[in-house]
Amino acid sequence: MNPSALPVYRHIANALTARLDSGEFPPGSRLPAVRALAAEFGVNTLTALAAYRYLEQQQRVLARPRAGYFAALPAAPSSPGTAAPLPSAAALVDVSSRMSTLLQLGDERIHTQLHMAEAAASLYPAAELARRLQLTLTRQPELIGAHLPAGEQRRLLAALVRLGHERGLALDEGGILLTHGITEGISLALRHLTRPGDTVAVETPVYFGLLQTLEGLGLKALEIPCTPEAGLSLEALEFALHHGPAVKCLVCVPNFQNPTGALMPDDNKKRLLALARKHGVTIIEDDVFGDLHYGNGRPTPLKAWDRDGDVIYCASFTKSFAPSFRLGWLAAGRHHGALARLCASSTLVSSPLLQVVLADVLDSGDYARISQRLRLQLAAQMTATADAVLQHFPRGTRVRRPQGGVVLWVECPETVDSTRLLQRALAEGISFAPGVAFSAAPRFGHCLRINCGQPFTPALAAAIARLGQLALGN
Ligand SMILES: Cc1ncc(COP(=O)(O)O)c(C=O)c1O
Missing domain, CATH: 1.10.10.10 (Winged helix-like DNA-binding domain superfamily/Winged helix DNA-binding domain)
Structure with a gap:
C-alpha cells in the first residue's frame, strides 16, 4: 500500500x-x-x-x-506460528501469578533457561530408568491394576528407614508417609498445624512455591532474614517470636536453601531446635536439596537432633533422582496419624509402579550411585557458573558459592534492577529468576537466582557473559 x-x-x-x-x-x-x-x-x-x-x-x-x-517481547524468528505472547516479568511482583509466570519462562523460544531450580533433563538417568520401568512392568504387570502389594510396601518403607538412618534419623516403617513430591508433604503439614489466617514463619528470601502454598491455604508469611552464609537468622527469629505476631509453625530449608544455597551450621540447627521448643513452634523441615551436597558428607537434617517431636521432616526424590516420578516422603513423629488421615484425603496413594522402582534403586545401591554422579556434575557446573558471573557482572556483585544444590544467588549492586534486566534478557532468549520473586514484600530487586543445573557449554558461558553486559547497562 x-x-x-x-x-x-x-x-x-x-x-x-x-x-x-x-x-x-x-x-x-x-x-x-x-x-x-x-x-x-x-x-x-x-x-x-x-x-x-x-x-x-x-x-x-x-x-x-x-x-x-x-x-x-520481539517474536522469535524460528517460531513464526506461535501466537502466545511471552511472559512478562512485571507480573512477577504479584504473588499469586509469579509461580505460573515463572513456569511460563519455560517457553521454548527462551533458548537459555536459567530460572528453574532443578538439574537439566540430560543429567537424570532417563534411559536407565526407562529400562527399569519396562523390566518392572514385564515382571509385575499386575502393578497396573493393583494397589502396592503389602510386601513391596514394606520393602520400600524399610529402604526409606535405612536412608533415614544414613542421615542420622531414627525412624520406623510405621512413621513414614509417601507424598506427591515434597510440596504435598509441606502442604499436608501446614494443613494439620494451622488454620486460615494463622501466621507461619519462613525464610526471606524464600522459595516462591512456598509463598504460593501459604497463600492457597489462607496463611500469612512472616519473613525471617536468611543469609547465604548461615541460613535463617536465629537472632531475627528470636526477636520475631518475642515481639511479632503469634507464629504457628516455621517452614525452613536448612540444607542448601532456595534461593540462597545456604547451609545452616550444625550448631545453629541445634540452637534452632531449642528456640522452637522454648516457643512451642513446630518446624516443617524441607530437605529437598540435602542429597545434592558437593562435598563428601551429606548434611545432617534438623530432625536428627529432634528429641521432642518438634520437627516434621519432609524429603523428596524429585531433585536428586527423577523429577517426573514426583516421589516425596515425610516423617512426622507424633503428628503421623493426623497427617496420614490428611494424606488419605489428598493423594490417597502414590503410584505403585513408581514406588516399586524406587524400592529397587534404593535396595540395589543405584540411588546412591545416581545421586553421586549428579552432584559431582552439579558441583563442577556451579563452579563454572559462579566464575562466569564474577567475571562478567558489574563490580560489587556478590556470589557465595553454595556447597550443594542447583542454584546460585547473585547479589548485584543496588543500582541493578533484576526485573528490568529480565525483560532485556528475555528479549534475547535468556531467563533467570528475578529477586522480587523471593519475597511477598518488594525486596531483593537487585538480586537474581541463576540455575546451575545445566552443563556449562560455550553457549551457556556466552549467555552469562551477555547477562553480565546487560546488568552493566541496567
Ligand atoms: C525449597 C524447595 N522446596 C520444595 C520444592 C518442590 O519440591 P518437590 O518437587 O519435591 O515438590 C522446591 C522446588 O524447587 C524447592 O526449591
Missing part, C-alpha cells in the same frame, strides 16, 4: 514500531498513555487507541487491564 494512503492510526503505529525497534521502549516497559500518545501526534484518543490495537494484533504491544500498554 502507498504509505501516504495509510490511515492516520497506521502512521502512528509505524512511528511507535520504529521506536520499539530502536530500543527506546525495551520489552516490558510501559508505553505512553493513550491520551499522551494522542496529544503527541495531535489526534483524538480513538485514533491513538486504534494505533495501539493494531500493534496489539501485531503482537508488538501488550494491553494490561487498568495498567495501559507495554512493549512486548
Whole structure:
C-alpha cells in the first residue's frame, strides 16, 4: 500500500514500531498513555487507541487491564506460528501469578533457561530408568491394576528407614508417609498445624512455591532474614517470636536453601531446635536439596537432633533422582496419624509402579550411585557458573558459592534492577529468576537466582557473559 494512503492510526503505529525497534521502549516497559500518545501526534484518543490495537494484533504491544500498554517481547524468528505472547516479568511482583509466570519462562523460544531450580533433563538417568520401568512392568504387570502389594510396601518403607538412618534419623516403617513430591508433604503439614489466617514463619528470601502454598491455604508469611552464609537468622527469629505476631509453625530449608544455597551450621540447627521448643513452634523441615551436597558428607537434617517431636521432616526424590516420578516422603513423629488421615484425603496413594522402582534403586545401591554422579556434575557446573558471573557482572556483585544444590544467588549492586534486566534478557532468549520473586514484600530487586543445573557449554558461558553486559547497562 502507498504509505501516504495509510490511515492516520497506521502512521502512528509505524512511528511507535520504529521506536520499539530502536530500543527506546525495551520489552516490558510501559508505553505512553493513550491520551499522551494522542496529544503527541495531535489526534483524538480513538485514533491513538486504534494505533495501539493494531500493534496489539501485531503482537508488538501488550494491553494490561487498568495498567495501559507495554512493549512486548520481539517474536522469535524460528517460531513464526506461535501466537502466545511471552511472559512478562512485571507480573512477577504479584504473588499469586509469579509461580505460573515463572513456569511460563519455560517457553521454548527462551533458548537459555536459567530460572528453574532443578538439574537439566540430560543429567537424570532417563534411559536407565526407562529400562527399569519396562523390566518392572514385564515382571509385575499386575502393578497396573493393583494397589502396592503389602510386601513391596514394606520393602520400600524399610529402604526409606535405612536412608533415614544414613542421615542420622531414627525412624520406623510405621512413621513414614509417601507424598506427591515434597510440596504435598509441606502442604499436608501446614494443613494439620494451622488454620486460615494463622501466621507461619519462613525464610526471606524464600522459595516462591512456598509463598504460593501459604497463600492457597489462607496463611500469612512472616519473613525471617536468611543469609547465604548461615541460613535463617536465629537472632531475627528470636526477636520475631518475642515481639511479632503469634507464629504457628516455621517452614525452613536448612540444607542448601532456595534461593540462597545456604547451609545452616550444625550448631545453629541445634540452637534452632531449642528456640522452637522454648516457643512451642513446630518446624516443617524441607530437605529437598540435602542429597545434592558437593562435598563428601551429606548434611545432617534438623530432625536428627529432634528429641521432642518438634520437627516434621519432609524429603523428596524429585531433585536428586527423577523429577517426573514426583516421589516425596515425610516423617512426622507424633503428628503421623493426623497427617496420614490428611494424606488419605489428598493423594490417597502414590503410584505403585513408581514406588516399586524406587524400592529397587534404593535396595540395589543405584540411588546412591545416581545421586553421586549428579552432584559431582552439579558441583563442577556451579563452579563454572559462579566464575562466569564474577567475571562478567558489574563490580560489587556478590556470589557465595553454595556447597550443594542447583542454584546460585547473585547479589548485584543496588543500582541493578533484576526485573528490568529480565525483560532485556528475555528479549534475547535468556531467563533467570528475578529477586522480587523471593519475597511477598518488594525486596531483593537487585538480586537474581541463576540455575546451575545445566552443563556449562560455550553457549551457556556466552549467555552469562551477555547477562553480565546487560546488568552493566541496567
Ligand atoms: C525449597 C524447595 N522446596 C520444595 C520444592 C518442590 O519440591 P518437590 O518437587 O519435591 O515438590 C522446591 C522446588 O524447587 C524447592 O526449591
